[in-house]
Structure formats: C-alpha cells, structure tokens
Amino acid sequence: MAHGAQSDTRKRLLELFAEANGEFLSGQKISERLGCSRAAVWKHIEELRKEGFELEAVRRLGYRIVSTPDKVTANEIQLGLKTETFGQVIYSFEDVDSTQRVAAKLAHEGAPEGTLVVAEEQKAGRGRLDRKWFSPKGTGIWMSLILRPPIPPQQAPQLTLLAAVAISQAIQEVTGLVPDIKWPNDILLGGKKCVGILTELQADPDRVHSVIIGIGINVNQTSEQFPEDIRAIATSLAIEKGKPIKRARLIQDILFRLERLYRQYLTHGFRPIKLLWEGYAVSIGKPVTARTLGGVMRGIARGITDDGLLILEDEQNTIHYIHSADIQL
Amino acid sequence: MKIQEIRELIRLIDQSSIDEFVYEQGETKVHMKKAAAAVAVTPAVVSAPAAQPAPAVTVSAPAAPAPAAMPVQAAAEAPATEADQPAVSAAKQAKEGAFHQITSPMVGTFYAAPAPDKPPYVKPGDKVKKDTVVCIIEAMKLFNEIEAEVEGEIVEVLVQNGQLVEYGQPLFLVKPE
Numbered sequence: 001m002a003h004g005a006q007s008d009t010r011k012r013l014l015e016l017f018a019e020a021n022g023e024f025l026s027g028q029k030i031s032e033r034l035g036c037s038r039a040a041v042w043k044h045i046e047e048l049r050k051e052g053f054e055l056e057a058v059r060r061l062g063y064r065i066v067s068t069p070d071k072v073t074a075n076e077i078q079l080g081l082k083t084e085t086f087g088q089v090i091y092s093f094e095d096v097d098s099t100q101r102v103a104a105k106l107a108h109e110g111a112p113e114g115t116l117v118v119a120e121e122q123k124a125g126r127g128r129l130d131r132k133w134f135s136p137k138g139t140g141i142w143m144s145l146i147l148r149p150p151i152p153p154q155q156a157p158q159l160t161l162l163a164a165v166a167i168s169q170a171i172q173e174v175t176g177l178v179p180d181i182k183w184p185n186d187i188l189l190g191g192k193k194c195v196g197i198l199t200e201l202q203a204d205p206d207r208v209h210s211v212i213i214g215i216g217i218n219v220n221q222t223s224e225q226f227p228e229d230i231r232a233i234a235t236s237l238a239i240e241k242g243k244p245i246k247r248a249r250l251i252q253d254i255l256f257r258l259e260r261l262y263r264q265y266l267t268h269g270f271r272p273i274k275l276l277w278e279g280y281a282v283s284i285g286k287p288v289t290a291r292t293l294g295g296v297m298r299g300i301a302r303g304i305t306d307d308g309l310l311i312l313e314d315e316q317n318t319i320h321y322i323h324s325a326d327i328q329l
Numbered sequence: 330m331k332i333q334e335i336r337e338l339i340r341l342i343d344q345s346s347i348d349e350f351v352y353e354q355g356e357t358k359v360h361m362k363k364a365a366a367a368v369a370v371t372p373a374v375v376s377a378p379a380a381q382p383a384p385a386v387t388v389s390a391p392a393a394p395a396p397a398a399m400p401v402q403a404a405a406e407a408p409a410t411e412a413d414q415p416a417v418s419a420a421k422q423a424k425e426g427a428f429h430q431i432t433s434p435m436v437g438t439f440y441a442a443p444a445p446d447k448p449p450y451v452k453p454g455d456k457v458k459k460d461t462v463v464c465i466i467e468a469m470k471l472f473n474e475i476e477a478e479v480e481g482e483i484v485e486v487l488v489q490n491g492q493l494v495e496y497g498q499p500l501f502l503v504k505p506e
Contacts, residue, residue, distance in 0.1 A: 154435035154496055157469035184469040201473040205434045211471075272343070279339045292438065293445075293491025308469055323468045323493060324438040 009034055013044050014079060017065045026062035068246070070220070072118050072141065076248035077255075085114035086145065086259040087251070095121040095137070100200065100214040103144035107202065107210035111146050114259070118143040118251070125216060134227060140236070141217040141247050145258065148210055149266065153203035156211055157323075158270045159262075160185045160199045161308045163213050165276045166261050167195055170253035175241050180282035183301065183310045183327050188282065191329075192235035194218045215254070220244045270306060278303065283329060288312070290325035297325075330357050429479045430499040437468030439500065441490040449490070451501070455483045463501055466494065481505040 016025060016033055030041045045055055045063060052069025069076075074090035081087055089112060096102055096119040103117040122142045125135035135142045147159065164185035171179050171187070171194075179195075180188045187195035196216045202209040218226075218236035226234050237245045265273055278284065283301040290297045290312060299314040310322040342350050342361055352359040433439070441449040441464055451463045457477040466473045484502040488494055 153473065156435070156473075157437075157471040160469050160471050197470065199471040201471055203434060203473065205432070276339060276343060279335070293440075294493075323436055324470070 009036065009040075010044060010047070011075075011079065013041075013048070017063075018080070020064065022064060024058065024061040024064045026060075029062070070138070070244070070247055072120060072143075072247050072251060077116075077118070077251050079248075081252050081255065083114070083255050083259045085112070086262075087114060087116045087255040089115045091115070091117045093117075093119040095119060095123060097124040098122050098214075099142050099144040100198065100212060103146055103212045103214075104200065104202075107146045107212060113146060113148040115146040116143060116255070117145075134230065134234075135216060136221070136225065139221045139225065140219045141215065141251060143251065144212050144214045145255075146210055146212055147262070149208055149262075151208060151266075152206065153201060153208050155270075155307075156199075156201050156203070156208060157184075158265070158273070158308045159211055159213065160197060161270075161277050161304075162261050162265055162273050163197050163199070163215065163258065164195075165273060165280065166257040167197070167215065167217070167254055168280045169257045169276075170250060171195075171237065173253050173257075174250045175237055175245060177237070177240055179280065181277060181280040182282055182329065183304065183322075184308065186327075189235055189237070189240040192233055194235050194237060194240070213258075217250070219247050219250065270308065274304060274306060274308070277308075283327060286329065289328040290322050291328065292325045297322075301327075330359065335359065428484055428502040429481065429505050431463060431475065431477060431479070431501040431503060433466055433494045433496060433498045433500055434475070435466055435468060435473060436496050437466040437471075437473070437494065439488045439490065439492050439494045440465040440467060441486070449486075451477075451483050451486075453483050453485055456506075457481060457483060457503065475500070477501075477503065479503055479505055 012034055013030065016030060027038050027041050031038050034041065034044075045057070049055055052071065054066040054068075056064050056066050058064075072092060074092045077087060077090055077092075091102065091106065093099075093102070096117075099117040099119050099122065101124075103111075103115070106115060106117065119142050121137035122135040125142060149156070149159065161184055164181045164187060168179045168181055168187055171177060171189075177189055180191075182188055185197045186193055187197075194217065198214040198216075200212045200214070202212075218234060220238045221236040223231055223235075223239055237250075261273060261276075281304075284303055286301060287298065288301045290299075290310070297312065297314065297320065299312040299320065302311040302313050302319070304310055305321060310325070310327070312320045312322055314320060338350070338352075338359065339361065348362065350359075350361040443450070443465070449464075451457060451461070457463060458480050459476065459478055461477045462474045463477050463483070464475050466475060481503040484504050486501055487499050494500065
C-alpha cells in the first residue's frame with residue numbers, strides 16, 4: 001500500500017516536470033502540488049537521481065530535469081502512452097534470451113492482445129531462419145508484441161507489412177529521418193538496415209490464436225559497436241541522426257501507430273496499408289534480386305499485390321508473385 | 330514535388346477524415362483517394378485473399394512465359410498444376426491407407442528444419458504427438474510453426490525443403506495411433 005502510494009507520487013512528480021518542459025519548478029510549488037513536505041520532495045528528487053534522471057538544483061529557482069534516463073522499463077514506456085490496449089501490459093527485462101520466446105510463452109498462457117515484452121538486452125536474439133540478431137545492452141529496442149487478430153491465418157502475413165509502415169512512421173515522427181522499406185519489411189536508412197521484423201503465427205487451420213511481432217531496432221549504437229562484418233550493411237538511428245534517440249519515446253510512438261493502423265486494417269482491410277507501404281517502398285521500379293532456397297531470380301520490382309506479395313517482372317516480361325525471398329537491391 | 334512531400338501528404342491524409350484530395354500547381358497534379366470505400370464494396374477479397382490459386386512462383390517451378398499484361402490467373406496456371414501433383418498422389422494414398430494428412434494452412438515456403446544447418450523437425454518413421462512441430466511455413470517473413478495435430482508416425486514427407494506450397498496442400502502423411 002505504502003509502496004503504491006509512493007510510486008503514485010513519483011508519477012505525479014514526473015508529470016509536473018513534463019509540464020514544466022525543462023523550466024525550473026520551485027520546491028515550494030512541488031510540495032504544494034504533490035501535497036507533501038519539502039523534505040519529502042527532496043527525498044523523491046534524490047530517488048529520481050538514483051534512477052538515472054539528471055536534475056539541476058538552483059537556489060531560489062528550484063529543480064529542473066536536464067535529462068531522463070534512457071531506459072525501456074514499463075514505467076518509462078507507459079508514462080504518456082496514448083494507446084488503449086497496445087503496451088498497456090508490459091513485461092520488461094534487463095536481459096532475456098529472446099523477447100520472442102518470452103512472448104510466445106505468455107501468448108500460450110493466454111496473455112491479452114497488446115501485451116508487450118521488452119528487454120534492455122537479448123542473449124539469443126534471432127532473425128529469419130535462426131540468424132543471429134545483434135542486440136547488445138541498452139542500445140536498441142528489442143521487443144515483441146502479442147496480437148490476437150480475428151482474421152484467417154492465410155491473411156496474417158499482411159501484418160508484417162503493416163508493422164513496417166507503423167515503425168517507419170514512428171521513426172519519421174521521432175527522428176525526422178525518412179526511412180525506406182525493402183520488401184517485405186526491412187527498414188533502411190541510407191541503404192543500411194536499422195530495423196528487422198520477425199513475426200510468428202500460432203494458428204489452427206481456420207483460426208489465429210496469436211501473432212507475435214518481434215521488432216529489433218538499432219537505436220543508439222555507434223558504428224564501432226557493430227561487429228565488423230555487418231558495419232557496411234547495418235546502421236542505427238543515432239548514427240544517421242547524429243545524436244542519441246530516447247528509446248521509450250520511440251516505443252510509445254510505435255505502439256500508438258501500430259494500434260491505429262491495426263484498427264484501420266481490421267475495419268477496412270489491407271488496401272489502405274498497401275498505399276502507405278508503397279509510400280515508403282524503396283524497391284519499386286528498380287532491378288532487384290530475389291533469393292530463395294530454390295534459387296535466384298532477377299527482375300524489376302513492379303509493386304505489391306493487394307495481398308502484399310511482391311510483383312517481379314523478369315527479363316522475359318513474365319510476372320512472378322513472390323511470397324518469400326531475400327531481396328537485394 | 331519531392332517524394333518526401335508526397336509521403337508526408339499521404340501520411341497527413343491518412344490521419345485525417347478526408348476521403349479524397351486533389352492538389353494542382355502548374356503542371357503538377359496529385360490526386361489521392363482513400364481505398365476504404367472500395368474495399369467495403371468487395372469484402373470477399375479482404376476476407377479470403379488466398380481463396381484463389383496463389384500465383385506465387387519460385388525459380389524451381391518457373392511459370393510458362395506469359396505477357397506481363399496477362400491476368401493473374403493465367404500466370405498462375407503453371408505452378409498450380411505442378412503443385413496439384415503431390416496433392417493428387419497424397420489424396421490417393423490417404424484413401425488407400427487411411428493415413429492422416431497434415432496440410433498447409435497458408436501459401437508460403439515450406440521449411441523442414443528450423444535453420445539450414447539443422448536437422449529436419451521430423452522424418453519418416455518419427456513418432457509425433459499433437460503438439461509436435463513438424464515444419465515451418467513462411468510468407469513475407471511471417472513464420473508459422475505447424476503442429477502435427479494428430480498422434481502417430483510420420484509415413485511420408487510430401488514436399489521438398491524450400492518448396493512453395495499452396496493453401497490446403499498436403500505436407501505429411503501420418504499413420505494415426
């Protein structure tokens with residue numbers, strides 16, 4: 001009980017600082033607004049400092065927040081989160097083998113739609129075909145979101161394109177950088193990969209149990225932090241922007257846009273998502289190489305179908321519809 | 330007009346309640362229209378996208394050369410025919426031996442193993458339980474772990490690793506126990 005009340009005061013204190021928008025708040029004003037003593041205010045300020053908040057204290061002016069810690073805890077993400085369901089339940093970890101594995105287990109145990117699993121570090125982050133995903137501590141966003149869409153399983157792949165659009169929009173909003181999407185859902189900045197999305201489906205033949213969208217974003221890595229063999233093909237938002245990005249803020253914006261597009265998708269289908277996807281698409285009208293286990297196909301990317309398949313026109317002007325392949329530009 | 334400006338426009342209109350938008354300046358003309366209304370008129374397309382034979386092609390099963398302008402169905406004939414062959418033999422065997430078929434719930438690539446350098450999930454002779462993962466079907470980077478849904482013994486694997494499979498295509502024959 002005491003603990004709950006205390007964290008509530010903390011939350012209101014953070015809200016006051018958020019309203020102050022970087023300006024000074026006097027200790028007197030804070031104690032009035034929170035209904036606690038000046039000594040209690042000082043105690044809360046000290047606790048914030050221990051958590052990594054940088055606070056400046058000046059006589060007669062009071063306190064102001066210089067910087068907040070770049071953490072991806074449930075508190076940081078939910079403070080100011082504007083969604084109804086996405087991210088309203090959050091499991092956050094310092095480190096985890098893979099957020100995807102944790103989310104799959106939670107989904108199996110009945111976790112509600114919108115449940116988010118997020119970690120500061122993944123010990124066994126993975127991508128397509130079990131390829132390793134480089135996910136070191138505190139630098140990126142490694143998270144998995146549980147959806148329970150009322151759609152037939154064969155329609156579920158469209159959600160991977162939807163996720164790519166929502167994340168691209170959020171990156172644009174938060175950083176001002178305009179990303180490109182490479183089919184189906186790689187997100188690139190300056191031609192280098194900064195986001196990978198891996199989606200897993202649990203379904204009966206006629207019914208989806210859960211769709212788990214795994215999202216890996218390189219946010220604040222420096223180029224030296226990438227292994228040498230991927231430096232030429234990988235980048236981070238901070239490298240492209242030239243300054244660090246607050247990860248919790250980006251997660252909030254991603255959840256907000258994912259939820260909105262998802263609702264739109266359930267009401268209006270894939271068409272509106274397709275148009276947005278094409279707005280970010282980098283490969284359309286360009287020669288691409290599609291690699292599959294079956295072989296290699298070269299051609300011009302002509303767009304995507306209403307189901308999200310890549311339309312590839314080869315040198316004999318034959319149209320091919322690609323369900324799965326690695327695309328090289 | 331720059332592509333970024335058009336992107337921004339699409340984004341803004343997407344967020345607005347505007348259904349149609351026309352912009353003209355000099356020789357530039359931009360016309361945007363939301364697809365929501367059109368989609369609502371043909372809900373069948375939205376609810377059952379894979380109902381028609383999926384026109385996907387891999388290099389291992391190239392389509393007969395067809396002019397680019399030909400309708401989707403025409404280009405899809407060749408792979409559909411090829412995909413039917415295992416389905417026919419499987420159906421025959423299933424009738425003869427009363428084997429259970431594990432079928433694909435969606436169009437996509439069949440992966441027999443979790444990674445290229447790993448052994449397959451199952452091989453003929455393996456015993457499976459209802460929740461044993463037998464393969465992965467992947468489309469557009471969405472991975473679907475297929476469970477056996479039946480208890481028994483794998484009799485035959487009907488498709489090749491990396492092969493494109495159709496909706497409902499038999500993947501395994503299982504002798505139920």
